[in-house]
Amino acid sequence: MTPSVTELSLLKCLWKQQPLSAREIHERVEQELGWSYSSTRKTLERMLEKDMVAQQAMHGVHVYTAALDKVSTLAAFAHDFGKRVMEIDAPLPVNMFTGSKLVDQQELAELEQLLQDWPAEKA
Structure with missing residues (x-):
């Protein structure tokens, strides 16, 4: 299951530091999402x-801790973006992630491998 954009924001927060309370998560995403503490709690419940x-x-x-793997989740988002948004059938170049504060060099290599090995869509 691919998280929504707002769910991804909460996951990114947890991938950077975990475990965190709902309040701590909310404080880290409040400005980005512009929503109330109750919205953060409801999203965490879902x-x-x-x-x-x-x-x-x-x-x-x-x-809370993230139960989804960071690299495979990011690979799914990148694959979806490339295919659905950009209409690219080939794997996305991993250099588009260079400079990301979310992944380190080892994760970048793992992400590249996942994108290269992504299963082909069945027609």
Whole structure:
């Protein structure tokens, strides 16, 4: 399952640092998404139901961790963007991710491999 754009924002927050409470997540995405704390909590609840995040209690507070793998999720988004938005049938060049603050060199190599090996669409 590919996350929505807002779900991806919460996942990116968790990929950078986890576990985080709903309040901590909200503080990190509030400016980007421009929504209320209750919207963040509701989105986290939906993501929990979809197994995109995991929840546990820590010091009496619920905290969240990303349950989706960062590189494979980003590869799915890149593949979708290339095919659906840009109408490109070939794998996207990994250099479009160079300079990203979200992936390190090892993850970049893994992302390139995933994009190169992406299964062909069945007609």
